[in-house]
Amino acid sequence: MTAISADGHMPAPVRRWSRYKHPRSTIRFAVLIAVLAFLSWSIAFLNIDLYRIIGAFPRLWEILATRYFPPDIDYVLDDSFLHSVLRTIEMSLLGGFFGVVLAIPLAWMAARNITISRRIAYPLGRFAIMGSRSIHETIWTILFVTVLGFGMLAGTLALTVFCVGFAGKLFADELEAIDMGPVEALRSVGASNLQVFQYAVLPQIRVAFTGIAIYTWDVAFRAATVVGFFGGGGMGWYLKRTTQQLENTRVAAILLTIIVLVLLAELASGWLRHRIAKMR
Amino acid sequence: MRHERNFAEGREENGLPAERERPVPVLEVRNLKVSYSASGPQILKGIDFAVDGDDFCAVIGPSGAGKSTLIRCVNRLVEASDGDIILFGQDVRKLNGGELRRMRRRIGMIFQEFNLVNRMSVMDNVLSGRLGYTGAFRSLFKVFPREDIERALELLERVGLQDHVDKRADELSGGQRQRVGIARALMQKPEILLLDEPTSALDPKISRDVMRLIKELAREFRVPVLCNIHDVQLALETCNRIIGLQDGYKKFDGPAEGMRKQDLDEIYAMEVL
């Protein structure tokens, strides 16, 4: 196998190559085994079998077709329901607005590059944002309802907290990606932290922030349709009532309304973000 | 000799007689016409030429003359509208899916922008040259036969990249990437090499090195070359035959030594700097 070189003395180099590179390949292999092991354990532990999964969709279709169809449109054309829809939109606007407004200073604190104090403000900001994000909006709703009672105050506050977390993370990521040049320049002129933020940071991120704000409202609206289910006011309450009383055709009507509204909101927010991106 | 063996092996793998008895010429193009759409402009308006077994043939001309299109018609990356392309005695335009793939694996191609898979290692990029000979199962698990791996290592050494075997393709410089492309093309044990502006993305010194390397290897492995090149000086230095295109027509076809200034002026007459 070894070739002899021209002068006949030393053997030419033996060519060997293997795809398996220690330790990288070993680690990858170990991780793959660990993930597969966890998946197998999960399937066994939770008693999942493939037939039930495959069978779920035909059954879902069957249920939708027989019990949920035709949807009771008259129910949703009712005045008080429509008013609750309006209120859901209002809640989402409030939650979105105040959430975004609160998120901006928090994001400023949570951005590693421009935070006012790396030891205090940064962990605080990060913690606040992560804390709001980690707790699902429905849990926030239930907590606020427990403390403040049923109604839209609880719902709106829950949405606000949710938006603070959602927008805060996106804002912080955006802030960490800015060009530090103008920031440096203004700091060297002796501007205060707030001035640096207003003159060096804000102009860079204005467009992105507006896009994020609109996106946040869009997501907040989807959450708002459901907070009523847990006592937070809005159309979700009707959903809860009809599911509890097994009025399936009405449930279908409400679900259809939700889907249509969310689609409209998505279209509106997409169009708005498109326009703003083009304007700047 | 090793190189004779490679060539013979290449032909054997494709079920052809191993002797050096090639139909002369290797590539024959007759009345080639190409337009990208039925009503669009004609890119090539009836090209005839032939490439022999020991040619290093350059196609030159101003931009838009159809050089790149011509090269790509040979392995049908671009579909011709009319004409005959006879390669190894077969009309390329009449091949169906499987036959076309088998034909393509006999054609080595080197691209202007290297066309490597950036996230894959140099070794995997070179090995991918053998995909035409690798079955589905082996492709899925990236298991290539021992001789392919040895040949890949040999070729990488030959192009000077033996120390970069496991690096990701995007970690290399332009010249290095093109050399990976060269190794990949030669992995196929090709019976013809197509070059589509192989040096346009490289700086002048590296360009010369790369062209010299290709010419050396082509001669070593006895492979004819059809090359699309825009640097006329480089073409005259490297190639033995020149085909000049202008606006879809062939304006010159002859040995490199026979090219005079008037011919060049005629080919590039319409090019405005």
Added chain:
Amino acid sequence: MVAAVGLQGAPYLSYVERKRRRRVNNWVIAACIAVVLGWCIWDTVMVDTDWARMGGALGIIGTLERFFWIDWGLVPSLIVPALETMMMATLGTLLGCVFSLPVAWFGAYNVTPNRYIFYPLGRFLMVLSRSIHEIIWALLFVGAVGLGALPGILAVAMRSVGFISKITAEAIENIDPKPVEAIRAVGGNQFQVMYYGILPQILPVVIGTIIFEWDINIRRSAIMGLVGAGGLGLIFFRQMAMFNYGGVTLVVLAVLVLIAIGEVISHYARKAVI
């Protein structure tokens, strides 16, 4: 003074005019926003809230205080549901990936089998999946397959399809055609072109997205139990029903722990993939 220096020329005036106009514009926009918000607040919070029944500030503080008496004794009974939640998130994300493949294929403009039927269908399915809240998906599946972890897994899966397939479709639409051309030129078949040409380009983005979605799915799985679909949500529901607020806080802490674990794993996993 200013006149002597010539600053009263046309450019200066128009600049001042533009600034003034912009300032007025901004005030108008701000006023509109204030009006809209004011009305929103009035129609929702003011009208609806029964301030008296809330019990005033003291009542609220009293309720809040009860949340701080954490019921540590519950910890052993949280382990299995916590595990269930993680498993639901993982299996749900996996199932979501499986469903995302065809949807992404349909919704990618350059590889979709038919631009007039399958492409709009793919895009519609993506939007539909993201528009329906996971609670609603959970309600539907609980109705179809009953209580337990399975409807939770299915709900998480269906909710994830939208995002994963959207990113995958965008990645497919943005591929560099050059490596694809090279593999075709070498004589590769359809599968080899896809596996060697397309897949390596989209894999880092797609896997990064899957890991990101898995992280989000942990918080979604945690609430599936609120409607009977398994995991920590069920414990939360029970503790609320028993008014054991200390237990509720413990469950929330458990969820935070799970999410922290998820963040750590996803941070390292995403770094390894890039």
